[in-house]
Amino acid sequence: MSGSRQRLSERDVETLRRALVRAVARVCPAELADRRDDLVQASLLRLADRWRPAGGEGKDGLSSFYLVKVAYSTLIDELRCLRRRREVPLEDGSAAMSLPASEPLPDATAQGHEIGRAIHLCLGELGRPRRLAVMLYLQGHSVRQAAALLGWTYKRTENLVYRGLANLRDCLSARGLSP
Amino acid sequence: MKADAAVERLRRLLVAAADRAASSPSCPPAEALWAAAGGELTVEERRRLVDHTASCPACARDWRLAVAVAGELRRASRRRWLRRGLGVAATVLVAIGLSSYLPAPSASRPPVYRTVQGAGEGLVVDDQQASRDDCVLQWSGPPGLAYDLIVLDSDLRLVASARGLEEPRFRVPAERLAGLPPGSLLYARVVVPASSPGRRLASQTFTIRID
Numbered sequence: 001m002s003g004s005r006q007r008l009s010e011r012d013v014e015t016l017r018r019a020l021v022r023a024v025a026r027v028c029p030a031e032l033a034d035r036r037d038d039l040v041q042a043s044l045l046r047l048a049d050r051w052r053p054a055g056g057e058g059k060d061g062l063s064s065f066y067l068v069k070v071a072y073s074t075l076i077d078e079l080r081c082l083r084r085r086r087e088v089p090l091e092d093g094s095a096a097m098s099l100p101a102s103e104p105l106p107d108a109t110a111q112g113h114e115i116g117r118a119i120h121l122c123l124g125e126l127g128r129p130r131r132l133a134v135m136l137y138l139q140g141h142s143v144r145q146a147a148a149l150l151g152w153t154y155k156r157t158e159n160l161v162y163r164g165l166a167n168l169r170d171c172l173s174a175r176g177l178s179p
Numbered sequence: 180m181k182a183d184a185a186v187e188r189l190r191r192l193l194v195a196a197a198d199r200a201a202s203s204p205s206c207p208p209a210e211a212l213w214a215a216a217g218g219e220l221t222v223e224e225r226r227r228l229v230d231h232t233a234s235c236p237a238c239a240r241d242w243r244l245a246v247a248v249a250g251e252l253r254r255a256s257r258r259r260w261l262r263r264g265l266g267v268a269a270t271v272l273v274a275i276g277l278s279s280y281l282p283a284p285s286a287s288r289p290p291v292y293r294t295v296q297g298a299g300e301g302l303v304v305d306d307q308q309a310s311r312d313d314c315v316l317q318w319s320g321p322p323g324l325a326y327d328l329i330v331l332d333s334d335l336r337l338v339a340s341a342r343g344l345e346e347p348r349f350r351v352p353a354e355r356l357a358g359l360p361p362g363s364l365l366y367a368r369v370v371v372p373a374s375s376p377g378r379r380l381a382s383q384t385f386t387i388r389i390d
């Protein structure tokens with residue numbers, strides 16, 4: 001499993017590139033639309049010395065957990081560099097507090113962005129178990145997945161998610177937000 | 180518990196929070212997020228990282244990205260594997276494929292694999308069925324490896340474990356399952372320990388329902 005012996009075929013690289021592009025498109029659709037390919041390309045370039053020039057399967061190919069982790073990590077590094085240049089601090093700003101609750105709240109707008117940040121702030125006010133369970137649930141994990149990741153039973157996790165979501169809604173309402 | 184429209188809305192708004200969010204020097208390395216989202220590390224380390232994502236929109240996005248990359252590669256693997264035919268000892272991309280092996284009722288009939296190919300995107304693959312009297316777990320991975328296996332019940336109590344398995348299969352002793360109620364869930368995970376930290380193979384966590 002040594003990193004230096006692992007090789008990717010051209011087909012592996014193409015599979016990995018497509019997977020990274022799709023993942024970035026799903027997770028960061030609006031903001032990075034114009035940079036998506038560049039970011040992925042930059043992360044793959046760091047794997048260049050592990051490419052196998054001719055066709056065919058690499059010895060380890062994409063079965064190499066290590067190489068996929070490297071690709072992911074370099075992608076995140078690129079993303080972090082990009083964002084560092086235009087940092088927005090997370091703090092309890094007045095913008096979120098002053099949003100009119102009665103109007104529709106478009107997700108991909110400044111309003112959606114501010115409410116999203118208010119969600120993070122409200123999560124910080126929950127007790128830790130509820131916060132962890134709700135966070136994973138809002139990240140798209142099922143209750144069963146969250147239970148496995150957090151080391152709790154299904155029942156306990158389900159209960160934490162249910163109560164935590166209610167707390168979260170109360171917190172957002174108290175801030176004048178009703179998403 | 181099904182996510183309703185209100186939850187979907189909260190999820191979209193959480194995604195929106197990551198727009199232009201920057202990471203800070205206190206953010207964990209990407210490798211740690213990848214490992215935690217994949218169910219590696221200790222439970223407390225995973226909790227600590229999830230806690231960080233709750234306060235950090237940038238790392239929350241990076242976590243989602245880890246899940247998405249793993250999901251995309253799994254889909255690509257599924258397509259490739261399906262082309263080769265089910266039951267072949269192919270290697271899954273990110274995870275070692277783990278399947279519940281249903282023994283053939285007679286020697287003349289080939290074994291039937293309940294593969295994980297139809298599994299969803301999650302890091303836990305749900306509900307394969309197995310008989311408590313004949314619960315054989317079988318998985319696939321690169322040749323020449325020794326596998327560690329751990330099987331837990333739904334309260335995360337140890338049901339069975341094994342180290343250094345040279346064959347990619349393990350029979351859960353029937354006596355270890357005797358006290359479990361019908362329909363109980365087991366969680367199983369296969370790991371190939373590595374000589375250096377951070378370079379190991381690990382399967383997804385699979386749930387197996389015992390009859």
Ligand SMILES: [Zn+2]
Nearest residue numbers: 202206235238
């Ligand atoms: Zn962070």
